Structure formats: structure tokens, C-alpha cells
Amino acid sequence: MRLLTHNMLSSNIKGVTNGFPLRIEVEKVVEKEVDFNVDFLRNMFAKIEWKALAEASRTMGYSELPDDAESSMLDSDEFLRKFHHALLELHLEEGALVCPETGRKFPVNKGIPNMLLHEDEV
């Protein structure tokens, strides 16, 4: 699971009002190279929650992202490279996503987050 995915997901258990961001429990992180696409990054920058991304990347062992970011920073190649790496190249291979309200764990195995709810959570 890449952090772009993490940035889009939330816990949708019945009754949970703020299931975002999911806390990451790391067992195994792998890095996978992805082609660098500036337009895609610029596009995504407007859509993502920066704080959640910066925090998630630190949990995954990458601490190069600033706490805050604004769109003017997209002009810097260095910033774009770091953003690219954090958003697309860090993979949670094994671990879990934890609902911030209930503590329910959504397991991540073989890089696939399992977001399906149990019967009593629907």
C-alpha cells in the first residue's frame, strides 16, 4: 500500500465520525520505484491531506517531508522528488491500518489493505 492510498482511506465503521487518518502499524516497508510525473504530482497535491501524508511517511521511516506545505513549493524540484518518494514509492507491505476512534485494525498483507467491515460494523 502506497501512502497515496493511505491518504484516501478512512475507517467507515458504523458510528465512527472521524476515521481519518488511519494510524499505520508497520511490520514491513518496501520501496518500489515509480516513474516521476510532475503533472500527476501537482494534480494530487491539491487533493491530499498534507499533514496525514507527512506523519504517515515518518511512521514509515522517511522524515524528509516538512510539516506544512503550500502549492508554491511545487516549483522546487527537490520538494517534488521528496513528495513523489513519500506519496508513491514507500510501500507498506505488511502491517495494519488502525481506526483512530475505535482502535479496530484493518490488516495490510502482501501490500493489500483489507478494508472490508465485519457484520456488526456495517
Added chain:
Amino acid sequence: MWYLCVFFHRLLEYRKAEFESLAGLFEGHSGATALEWRLPEDHHPDSPFHFVNLPSEEMARDIAGRSILVKGIYELWGEGRSFEELEEAINSYPDDRKLPYLAPGTTFKITVESFGKAISSRDQSDRFQKLAFIPFKGKVNLRNPGHRFCLMDNDDYGDSNGLPPVLQRRIFFGREVGASDRKILQTYQLKSRKYLGPTAMDAEMAFLMANQAQVKPGKLVYDPFVGTGSILIAAAHFGAMTMGADIDIRVVRDGRGPDCNVWSNFKQYGLPMPISLLRADNNLPPWRSGLKEVFDAIICDPPYGVRAGGRKSGGRKLLKGVIGPYTVPDDKRTDHIPSTAPYSLVECVHDLLDLAAKMLVMGGRLVFFYPVLREEDSPDPTFPEHPCFELITTCEQILSYRYSRVLLTMVKVAPYTEDIELAAKLQHIEFKENHLKWLEDGNLHSAVFSPADIQINGTGEKFSSKPKYRGKYV
């Protein structure tokens, strides 16, 4: 300028739809594109030959090069009912359009074709001789010609071969401006693919869907029923970033082992891996509430319960009201496998439209299959509607005597408002509370697989309408 467009004689309703989607793609236009079309004289509407008005030769080349159903696009130099008429037409075609392609130093190749029948090599050279009046000054190069020309001599081929009737012989001669690359279909054909599921989308259709969705590099494409990834593979081929979800974790996570799964399918073709694969339920999507307008296109083949039925969260018995809500014991939660309930087509499509309305960018496209029953006296099928979407094209593909699937292409024309979101939530609750009713309403399976005629046995009682063996239909 008008060009002669020659299609492959396949998927007739998809041909112009694909062409116009690609015209929009290359013009940077996401809404419906209506090009001017004209049929050649005496031609049946299903004929592979059409004239189309395009703004530039470059556009014609781009469309042909990307298209799956365009065989070639030609600058027509002449046409006629006979070689005499053809010669006259070519001679009166302006020299300044012809001479640059006939000049000394150029290389060229001429092919002779006839739609609906084969021409022997003797007949071919016969026809070459008849073109001797064209002043070719260049050299023939069959391998790598600078200019390609095509003589299309279409005559009556009888009426027993299932092709559109030919009323009158028609000969076209033109310079090829662009041609399709059907080789990609061989590269991606399903039988060469490692990991397949029972409903994997065949390569030709997957590429057509990607073209309907105007996929291009840097775009983010989502398939909520990803399965083995057959649709996203086509999108990735055209350079898109891909994301997929499926409710079946065995398919999306495990596949058939470490070298035979969704990832390996992408690896097999040297395509970039999906940005994300996850297990999620389309009925209760796990996207955070503030997230919207992230996908450029959503392309999918929803489970409509004929070949494969959809599933959603919530146990079968629970939704039937047979038992009260089941509480999973705390010590069993980690490995608990939640039961799922059948997912009716109406609800599935409702969820899909709601998701797409929220998650697509303005001008983004939603491309998906919708099943229709083919009853003789049934009125024209009605297709799903949504205030955020304009339906651009409907392309039918007949699957059996009983039903066909229609590829719907919609474009997002209005933003997702709070009112729309609220209405969708109320509908979601209605589906949940009246689960059984909706399930029966949309039961396509029984309509498709019930016997054709009501059979009466000796005692006058009807046989059970339930088919005994359906394996061969699946």
C-alpha cells in the same frame, strides 16, 4: 477535410463511438464529440466504409494509430462504380494534392483489397495494371514505404455470408493517412495472460473501454471491480496510473501464488504496477469523507449476476432479517471472515454512479457495462441516470439470444452537491432495509436462464422453470 474511414467489421455500434471519443481526446475535449459522417453511395449503414470530416491529417493519423476498430483512414483520390469512373475521378483530383506523393525519390506501396472476399494474386496484378495511368515516379518499397496507397474494390459477394448487402460495385483509391495497430491485441490476448478469472475482460473490449474513457498518460483511472486487472491493464498501456478494488480478497491479494496474481499480470507486459490495489466493498467505500474529484476516469464491468454475482457487506441472513446483528467475539476478530450478501444490480449501479459522481473530476468519464434483456416486444432499454452525468454513447454487444451488454459512456457535467449526497444516502438505507425486494426486482439471472418456451408434460403441469444444468451457458 473529408477522409475515407475504413473500419474492421466488428462491434458495429462501437466504431463511431470509439472514433469520436478519440477525436475528443486529441482535441482535449471530454464532452460528446459529434463529427460529420457521410455514407458512400449505395452503402449500407453497417458497411465498413464511411466518410468523416476531420480538422487535420494529423488528427486522422492520431485517431487511426490509437483506435482498435479503425482499419485505416485514407485521403480519397477517387471513387467510382467502374475502373473508368475511378480513372476519371483520380485524374480530376487536384495535382497539388497528388504530385508530392508521386514525386521522384519517394517510395510507395499499393495494396489491393476487397471487403467480404479474397482477391487472387492474378486479379490483384490485373488491378495494379489498371492503375498504370497514375504517374508514379517514385520507387516501390514493400517493406518500409514512405507512402501507402490502397485500392478497395468492393463488389457483390452474395448474401449468404452475414455481411451487409452490396447494392452496387464501388471502387475506392486513396492514400493511407493512418492505420491501426491491432498487434497490441495479440500482445495482450487473454490466452497469453498468466492470471485469469472467469470474467476477465477480453483485450479488444478492454482497450475499447480505455479509449471510451479517453485514457492518457498521467491520468488516474479506477476500477471498483478490478478482479484480475484486465481493464486496468489496457488503461496502464495507454499510460494511466491505475487503482483497483475488489471485495474478493483471494483475487486481489493472493491470486494463484507469488508469480501469478494481479501484479504479475502488469509485470508480464512491462506495464507500471497499479498505484493501489485494495479490498473494499463498493457498497460501503472506505474513502475519507472530504475526498472528491480525484479520479480522471472510472472504468468497470460491474457484476450483474448473470455470469458472476456481486457481493456486498452484511451477512445474508442478517439482511433477510432471519437473525439479529451478529457480534463478532473479541478473540475472533483478527481472523474473522465477514459473510457477505448478494448485491443487486440496481443497488450496484446506484452505488457506482454515486461514487463516480463524487470521485470523478469534472469532465471525467465513467465507462461501464450495463446488461439488457433482449425481448422481442420490449421497449427501448432505459439506462441509469444521474444529475451529475450526461450519457454520451450506448454501444450494444449481444451476448446470447436472451441478453446483451451495453457499454455506457458518461461524462461528469455537474458537481456533486450536498443534496445529491443526501439523496444517495437515503437510497442506500432503502436498499438495506428492503434488501430482498430489490434483489428480486433486479434478478437478471432467472430471466436469462429460464427456458425459452413453457413446456407442458403429459399431465398438463408445467415443468419447473429452474434450469437444471447451466454450466455450458456460463
